[in-house]
Amino acid sequence: MSLDSLFEPDNVAIIGASREGGKVGHSILRNFMEEDFGGEIYPVNPEADSILGLRSYESVLDIPGEVDLGVVTVPPTAANSVIEEAVEKGVNNLIVITSGYGEIGGEGVEREEELEDILEGSDTRLVGPNCLGVYDSFSGVDTLFLPSYKLKRPPEGDIAIVTQSGAFGSAVMDLLADMEVGISRFVSYGNQADVTETELLEWLDQDDETEAIAVYMEGVSDGEKFLEKARKVTEDKPIVALKGGKYGSGREAVSSHTGSLAGSYEVYRGVFSQARILEADNIEQLFDYSRALAYNKPLDGRNIAVVTNGGGFGVLTADALEEQGLKLAEYSTSTEEQLREAVPDYGNVENPLDLVGDADSKRYERSLEVLEKDPNIDGIIVIPLLQPLPLESDVIDAIVNFNEGYTEPLVVCMTGGEYTGVHAKNLEKNEVAAYSSPKRAVDAMEALYRYGDWRS
C-alpha cells in the first residue's frame, strides 16, 4: 500500500486522543482541528464519549468506513494492542509517536519485535515508532505535538525534510519557520520499524510539491537499497544529507538514541557520493544547500559575478570563491563599458562589482541588467548591505523582479540585524535564497555547481 495517506489522507484517527491539555493526544487532535485539514477527524479513546466536540470512539475498529491515517499516541504498554486493532481495521498508514521501543534497549527491543510481527503480512504501512511524525503544509496533516509558540510551523514551500531525530526535526522546523523558508512535507521517522528513509525519498521523488530534499540520518535501513533508490531520486531532485554519528563517540551516542547502528562513516561517504547526495557538514549547511537547490537550477559553470555596495564583502566573497574552486567571471568588454555608465567613476567595474556605499536600488537594477546579457557569467551573488542610507527596501523588489526573468542561479548575501532580517525573509518568501555571510552564499553556489556537474 502506498504512503499517500501519510501526507494527504481523506480522514485521520487520533488513537489516544485526550481531553487533557498538554497531553500529546490532545495537542495532535487540536492541530488537525485548527489547521486547514479538510477530512474527517476521529478521536479514539475508550474513556471519552466526545473530545473537543468530536465524537470519540472506543476503538479504531468502531469507526465506520475506511480509515486512511491513524496517529498512535498511547503509552508504550498499550501501543502494540491499538496498532494490532488498526491493522485489523485495515488502516492505510499509521504514525506511531509513542516511544519506549528499540531505542531504550531491553523490554523496548522486545516491544519493537512484537510490533514487527503485528505488521508482518499486513497492508498497513507504519512510520515510527519514537518519532514526531508528519507535517504537511499543503494538506494540514500535523502530528507535531508541540505548541506553535515553541515550534512555529513553516509556510508552504518547495523543501521536504526527512529526519531520523525528532529533536532535530522540531528545532529546524522552528528555525526555518522564523526564516520564512517554505516546506512541502516534513517526516520524522524515528526507529523505522516499517517505513524506511528510502521509501520516504521515493515518495518525495514523485511529489510535485517538492523541489529539494533535506535529510538528517543516523543509521540507514538497507545500504544497498538506499544507494540504488537515492541515486534515482537525485536524477530528478537534489538530496542534501547531514549524517549523525560519524565517528566512534558519535556512533555510541546514536545507539542509545534511535537504537540504530550507525556504520562506518567512510562507507556513508562513499554511498553519498555514488548516489550524488550532497553531504552537509552541519545544520546551517543542510538548509543553505537545500534552499539554493530548491530555488535555482544547477550551475552550468564556475564563473560567478559578484555585485555589492560594500567593498569588504566583495573581497571576502572573492576569497571564498577561490577556496571553493569557483571563479570570478571575467566580464566581456561590452559588459565593462556598459557598467561604466551604470556605476559612478569612483566605483569599481571589475568583478567583484563595487557599487560603493552611496548605491541605491537603481544602481543595482542597472548593473544586474548589464550582467544578465554577459554569456561569460554562470551565476550571480548579490550583496546588498542595507546599513548605508541610500540603499532602501526597494532593492529587494529590484532583486526579486530581476530574478524572475533571470535564467541562471542567483543567491543573495545580507549581513546585519533585525532590519536586514526582515528583508532577508522577504527574499526567502520570493524564493531567493539569502545568506548571512559571503562564505555561506559561496558554499551554496558550490553545491549548485557540484550538483549540476554530477547531473551533466
Next chain:
Amino acid sequence: MSLDSLFEPDNVAIIGASREGGKVGHSILRNFMEEDFGGEIYPVNPEADSILGLRSYESVLDIPGEVDLGVVTVPPTAANSVIEEAVEKGVNNLIVITSGYGEIGGEGVEREEELEDILEGSDTRLVGPNCLGVYDSFSGVDTLFLPSYKLKRPPEGDIAIVTQSGAFGSAVMDLLADMEVGISRFVSYGNQADVTETELLEWLDQDDETEAIAVYMEGVSDGEKFLEKARKVTEDKPIVALKGGKYGSGREAVSSHTGSLAGSYEVYRGVFSQARILEADNIEQLFDYSRALAYNKPLDGRNIAVVTNGGGFGVLTADALEEQGLKLAEYSTSTEEQLREAVPDYGNVENPLDLVGDADSKRYERSLEVLEKDPNIDGIIVIPLLQPLPLESDVIDAIVNFNEGYTEPLVVCMTGGEYTGVHAKNLEKNEVAAYSSPKRAVDAMEALYRYGDWRS
C-alpha cells in the same frame, strides 16, 4: 600623543557639522548630542552660526581652549585644509571620515600623500581617512553616520572590534546589536594614513573594558611591527582575525577597496600563528570565537561534557568534537552514579548526557551540579532545546546561575526560531555565549583550547 582621546575625549569638534538631515556631518553631530557623551561638542561650519542649538565655529582654530577629538566630514577637496588647521590647533586625535584618498587611485593618492605631509612632525594622531571611525559604548563617542534603525548600536560589553572595511564594520555592528552582544570599543580605521591597526591593538591591550579583540584586516601597515606587538597583546588578551584578500582575485579587489597591498596569504598565516592570533574562516567564526574568549577563561584540556534534551544534538556534538580534536570527557564512576539519580531510567548517563525530551530545568540544574564536581571535565557544552513543552524559560536562569559559580569554560547551543532567539539573547546579556548549532559551539570550544594551549 596617545590615542586616549579617540575613545574618551573631554570634548569633540565636528568639522563639517551640517544643518541638513541625512548629511554625514549632521548625523554625527546628532549622535554625540543624543548618546550620553558627557563632554563639550563644537560644531565647525563656516556657513552657520548655530547648528541644532549649538554655537557653530567658522574654523577649529576659533574654538576656545584645547580640542581633544576632531571628526572630519567635509568633502575630499576641502578635507586636507581643515586637517591642516586642526594640526595647527593641536587637536589630540582626528577621525577622518572623508573618502576620496588612496582608495580611488590617481588624485586620491596625491591627496593622501599631502595628508601625510601635513601630519609629519605634528603631535596630532589621525584615524582614517575613508573610515567609519569610532563607536565607544562607554564614553558615547559615535561617529557612525548611519541611522540606528539601519545600524543598531550594540550594548556595553567586553569585545573590541578593529576593522579596515567600514561596510564590514557597519554590517557586523548591526548584527551584534541584534544578538545583544556587548562591545567595548569599535574602530573602523580605513586607509591608515597615520594610526595603524597595530597601535589600535596596543591601545586595546591596556584597556580595562576589553577582554577580547576581533579584527577584520585586508593589508597590514608593517608586518614585523605587527607581529612583535600583537604577540605581546595575545599574552594578555585574545585576538581573533579575519583576513580579507587571501588570494589573487581577492587581493585585486582589496587594492581598489582600501588601497592597501594585501600581501601573500601564506605570510599572513605565518604571522597570525607566530603572534598567537586565532584566524577566523568567516564572519560568523570571527564573533563565535570572540564571544567564547571574552566570556570564558581558556580551556585547560580537551575533555568536554555535553548535556542536552535532544539526542540528535548530542550525536552531532560528539561528531564535531572528534572533527576538532576535542574529546567527550569520561565521567568518573561517582559522576555516573549521581547522574543516575538525576536522570530518569530511560535517559542516558553516558557523555553526551541525554536528559530526554521530557527534561525540565531542574534536571539540567541537578546534572550540571554533578558535572561541576568531576575533575575529568575541562568544559561543558549545554544544549537546551526549547521546543519540548517541559523545558521552560527558567532553564536560562539555571544555566546563568550555574555558570556564575563554575570556573571552567561553558558554552550553549540552541537551535530554533524567534522564541529560542529571545532566550539566546538573554544568555548573551549574561555573558554566556550561545550558538545556533553544535558545530559552531564546538568550534568555539576549540578556539578556547587552542588559545589556552598557546598560552600555557
